[in-house]
Amino acid sequence: MTQAQTKSASVNQIEVEALGRLWQERLRLQDWDITVRLTRASEFDDKSTGGECDVFIAKQCALIRVQDPIDWHELPKNQACHSWDLEYTIVHEMLHIHMRESEPDGDDHDSPVWRAHERAIHRIAEALLKAYRP
Ligand SMILES: [Zn+2]
Numbered sequence: 558m559t560q561a562q563t564k565s566a567s568v569n570q571i572e573v574e575a576l577g578r579l580w581q582e583r584l585r586l587q588d589w590d591i592t593v594r595l596t597r598a599s600e601f602d603d604k605s606t607g608g609e610c611d612v613f614i615a616k617q618c619a620l621i622r623v624q625d626p627i628d629w630h631e632l633p634k635n636q637a638c639h640s641w642d643l644e645y646t647i648v649h650e651m652l653h654i655h656m657r658e659s660e661p662d663g664d665d666h667d668s669p670v671w672r673a674h675e676r677a678i679h680r681i682a683e684a685l686l687k688a689y690r691p
Pocket residue numbers: 649653675678
């Protein structure tokens with residue numbers, strides 16, 4: 558990753574890592590090896606997402622990629638309220654680590670059971686941020 562890719566007007570990789578460490582501790586995920594990486598929109602398969610989490614249970618490690626705010630104009634308007642909140646995205650993706658083993662079967666993320674799963678994660682992330690933010 559070049560320096561130009563890691564820089565943005567409002568946030569940088571160091572700040573994203575600090576937020577990651579903070580929430581890793583708050584969510585009691587210290588026994589996990591979690592990398593939180595600021596990522597340009599062009600590097601996501603799904604360009605409409607604000608974040609992605611790859612979980613490797615056997616190795617107890619995870620890679621969370623959050624979209625660099627510099628590219629937020631790429632996100633659909635209806636996702637703006639949450640995806641444009643970097644801290645929300647980190648919390649949401651970390652909750653996926655906790656919930657990984659209770660995820661619904663299948664890859665159809667538009668199925669009712671997947672939607673319910675995502676909704677639960679969304680509500681918990683919102684509640685946590687509300688509780689921790691002044
Ligand atoms: Zn999710």
